[in-house]
Amino acid sequence: MRCPDLTGRAVILDRDGVINQDSDRYIRCLSDWRPIAGSIEAIARLSRAGLRIAVASNQSGLGRGYFSLVDLNAMHQRMRDLVSAQGGRIDMIAFCPHTPSDGCRCRKPGIALLEEIAERLSLDLAGVPFIGDSLSDIEAARSAGAFPILVRTGKGEKTLVSLDDEKNTKWGANLPIYRDLAAAADALLNNEGCL
Template sequence: MPAYPKLVILDRDGVINQDSDAYVKSLDEWIPYPGAIEAIARLSRAGWQVAIATNQSGIARGYYDEQTLADMHARLRSLVAEAGGEISHIAWCPHGPDDGCDCRKPLPGLLVQIRNALGLDSLEGSWMVGDSLRDLQAGEPLGCRPALVRTGKGERTLAKGQGLAGVPVFDDLSAFVDWLLAR
């Protein structure tokens, strides 16, 4: 069996923290799911690198600015550090759906940024954990293994059912980490 990088790439909204159809627009609205911070820390303590790939079109839409996003990510990093873990990299796309960028998921640009930032030759065999099909599709061209969580938009994604054949499904991030660390 080939040696895969011990890397888990997470979507943010709906996987780590509560999502909102009206966007997570402020630090007060950024609310981690129970167990999510500890799950990231457990991965990190077990020797896995953890990175985040997140679409943040609320910036392009004018709902919040890059400083607000930076504040949310500083809080996330701080909470994970307090739990004994580390986030290796956070890649985010500030563009709207019609901006023609290469980083908005389902395109793989954010994952390419992560690969380059971490100095990896390949993401083949890494995990891409999301709550939507577009999260999982972003990892496909780079050989990432997909995992879906039921939190966030996960139940809606499951109800649609398309493109999920063979994809493992977990109640939440903590359940995925339990499963991965037990393998």
């Protein structure tokens, strides 16, 4: 099966573990936010190819009081600036500030973040690549009709192990897996992501 035609379409990215290094202690401030090698260039390449770039990220550290909205905005501005310096653009960043106990619809694997992206970008989510590193990214993508792609960075290796669990095997069916965002971007741009 070939990837859908991506002309004029979008790519949705998880943030922590896909674009930047992740931490079990949370990414709390600008100095904690460090891009994964090749990720900024990969986003810029996708953008320069005519794809709209959206980020969908759970940020429960906000709801837990680990960092402020000012801190989060500073991280996102740095990310946008780095991509812009490479000739690309991030069109939208959607984030969930809630903790797991809040029971919201926006925290992945819920799909409200993806629905927000679809509405604001006038986008049909069917087949849109969603590149993530966690089971919740895969679940959200499949539930919304998007096309999940897993990277091994961040929580990716742990996610691969969890997909072997009998209750999770359905989420891993026909799941493209790449070393990192740069490799996933190469595959999409070369129309290899759905083979």
